[in-house]
Amino acid sequence: MKMRYISITVIVAVMLLVAVGGYVLPQVRQDVPARVVMDNSGGRVIFTHQAHAQDYGFECADCHHDNIGQEQPLACGSCHPSTFDAKFRAGHQKAFPNEEACMRCHSEVPEGPLAAEDKPDTENIPTRADAFHGQCMSCHEQSGGPYGKDSCYACHAR
Ligand code: HEC
Ligand code: HEC
Ligand code: HEC
Ligand code: HEC
Ligand code: HEC
Structure with missing residues (x-):
C-alpha cells in the first residue's frame, strides 16, 4: 500500500519537473534568441x-x-521604421512602453500637438535598413565579419 503511494509521488514529481522545465527553459532561451530572421526587400537575412x-x-x-531601461529590448523596428511616413507618425505613440523611450527622439516628454520646431528631425534617426547596415557593417569593419560592396550575399539570401 505505502509502496504504491511512494511510486505515485515519484511519478507526479517527475511530471511536475518536466512540466516546469518545459515552461521555464524555452523562456530562458527567448531572452537571447539563437537566430533572428529578417524579411526585407533586399532578401531574407538570417542573423546568428x-x-x-x-x-x-x-x-x-x-x-x-x-x-x-528595459530588460527585454524594444524591437529595433519600433523606432527605426522603413520610412518616417504618416503611418509611423499616427501609430508610434502606442509603440513605446514608457516616457524614457519617447525621450530617445523627443527632447521633452511630448504632449501633442507639437510646434514644428519641437518635432524630432528624422534626418538624425536612421531608417531600419540604414540602422542595420550601419551597425552590422561598421562593427564588421572593425572586428571581423562581412562588410563592403561585395559582401551583400554573405548576409542576404539571393
Ligand atoms: C551583434 C549585435 C547584438 C548583440 C551583441 C546582441 N543582440 Fe540582441 N538582437 C540584435 C538584433 C540585430 C536583433 C534583431 C532585432 C530586430 O529584428 O528588430 C536582436 C534581437 C534581440 C531580441 C528579440 C527582441 C527584439 O527586439 O526583436 C532579444 C530579446 C535580444 N536581442 C536580447 C539580447 C541580449 C539579452 C543580448 C546580450 C546577451 C543581446 N541581445 C546581444 C543584435 C544583437
Ligand atoms: C527607443 C527607440 C530606439 C530603439 C528601440 C532602437 N533605436 Fe537605434 N536609434 C534610435 C535613435 C533616436 C537614433 C538616433 C541617434 C541616437 O539617439 O542615438 C538611433 C540610432 C541608431 C543607429 C545609428 C547611430 C549609431 O549608434 O551607430 C544605429 C546603427 C541603430 N540605432 C541601431 C539600432 C538597432 C540595431 C536597434 C535594435 C537592436 C535599435 N537601434 C533600437 C532609437 C532607437
Ligand atoms: C523613433 C523616434 C520617436 C520616438 C521614440 C517617439 N517619437 Fe513622437 N515623433 C517622432 C517623429 C519623427 C514625429 C513627427 C515629426 C514630424 O511630423 O515631422 C513625432 C511626433 C510626435 C507628436 C506630434 C504629432 C503631431 O502631429 O503633432 C507627438 C504628440 C509625439 N510624437 C508623441 C510621442 C510619444 C508620447 C512618444 C513616446 C510614447 C514618442 N512620441 C516617441 C519620433 C518619435
Ligand atoms: C558588435 C560587432 C558586430 C555587430 C554589430 C554585428 N556583427 Fe556580425 N560578426 C561580428 C564578428 C566579429 C564576426 C566574425 C566572427 C568570425 O569570423 O569568427 C561576425 C560575423 C558575421 C557573419 C559571418 C558568420 C556568421 O556568424 O554567420 C555574418 C553573416 C554576420 N556577422 C551578420 C551580421 C548581421 C546581419 C549583423 C547586423 C544585424 C551583424 N552581423 C552585426 C561582429 C558583429
Ligand atoms: C552584415 C550583413 C549585411 C550585409 C553585408 C548587407 N546587408 Fe543589406 N541588410 C542587412 C540587414 C540586417 C537588413 C535589414 C533587415 C530588416 O530590416 O529586417 C538589410 C536590408 C537591406 C535592404 C532592404 C531595404 C528595405 O528598406 O527593405 C536592401 C535593399 C539591402 N539590405 C541591400 C544590400 C546590398 C545591396 C548589400 C551589399 C552592398 C547589402 N545589403 C549588404 C544586412 C546586410
Whole structure:
C-alpha cells in the first residue's frame, strides 16, 4: 500500500519537473534568441544572434541601445521604421512602453500637438535598413565579419 503511494509521488514529481522545465527553459532561451530572421526587400537575412552575443565576445549593449531601461529590448523596428511616413507618425505613440523611450527622439516628454520646431528631425534617426547596415557593417569593419560592396550575399539570401 505505502509502496504504491511512494511510486505515485515519484511519478507526479517527475511530471511536475518536466512540466516546469518545459515552461521555464524555452523562456530562458527567448531572452537571447539563437537566430533572428529578417524579411526585407533586399532578401531574407538570417542573423546568428546567439553566436554574436555569446561566442564573439560582445556585450548586449554593443548592439542594443542600453539606456532605454528595459530588460527585454524594444524591437529595433519600433523606432527605426522603413520610412518616417504618416503611418509611423499616427501609430508610434502606442509603440513605446514608457516616457524614457519617447525621450530617445523627443527632447521633452511630448504632449501633442507639437510646434514644428519641437518635432524630432528624422534626418538624425536612421531608417531600419540604414540602422542595420550601419551597425552590422561598421562593427564588421572593425572586428571581423562581412562588410563592403561585395559582401551583400554573405548576409542576404539571393
Ligand atoms: C551583434 C549585435 C547584438 C548583440 C551583441 C546582441 N543582440 Fe540582441 N538582437 C540584435 C538584433 C540585430 C536583433 C534583431 C532585432 C530586430 O529584428 O528588430 C536582436 C534581437 C534581440 C531580441 C528579440 C527582441 C527584439 O527586439 O526583436 C532579444 C530579446 C535580444 N536581442 C536580447 C539580447 C541580449 C539579452 C543580448 C546580450 C546577451 C543581446 N541581445 C546581444 C543584435 C544583437
Ligand atoms: C527607443 C527607440 C530606439 C530603439 C528601440 C532602437 N533605436 Fe537605434 N536609434 C534610435 C535613435 C533616436 C537614433 C538616433 C541617434 C541616437 O539617439 O542615438 C538611433 C540610432 C541608431 C543607429 C545609428 C547611430 C549609431 O549608434 O551607430 C544605429 C546603427 C541603430 N540605432 C541601431 C539600432 C538597432 C540595431 C536597434 C535594435 C537592436 C535599435 N537601434 C533600437 C532609437 C532607437
Ligand atoms: C523613433 C523616434 C520617436 C520616438 C521614440 C517617439 N517619437 Fe513622437 N515623433 C517622432 C517623429 C519623427 C514625429 C513627427 C515629426 C514630424 O511630423 O515631422 C513625432 C511626433 C510626435 C507628436 C506630434 C504629432 C503631431 O502631429 O503633432 C507627438 C504628440 C509625439 N510624437 C508623441 C510621442 C510619444 C508620447 C512618444 C513616446 C510614447 C514618442 N512620441 C516617441 C519620433 C518619435
Ligand atoms: C558588435 C560587432 C558586430 C555587430 C554589430 C554585428 N556583427 Fe556580425 N560578426 C561580428 C564578428 C566579429 C564576426 C566574425 C566572427 C568570425 O569570423 O569568427 C561576425 C560575423 C558575421 C557573419 C559571418 C558568420 C556568421 O556568424 O554567420 C555574418 C553573416 C554576420 N556577422 C551578420 C551580421 C548581421 C546581419 C549583423 C547586423 C544585424 C551583424 N552581423 C552585426 C561582429 C558583429
Ligand atoms: C552584415 C550583413 C549585411 C550585409 C553585408 C548587407 N546587408 Fe543589406 N541588410 C542587412 C540587414 C540586417 C537588413 C535589414 C533587415 C530588416 O530590416 O529586417 C538589410 C536590408 C537591406 C535592404 C532592404 C531595404 C528595405 O528598406 O527593405 C536592401 C535593399 C539591402 N539590405 C541591400 C544590400 C546590398 C545591396 C548589400 C551589399 C552592398 C547589402 N545589403 C549588404 C544586412 C546586410
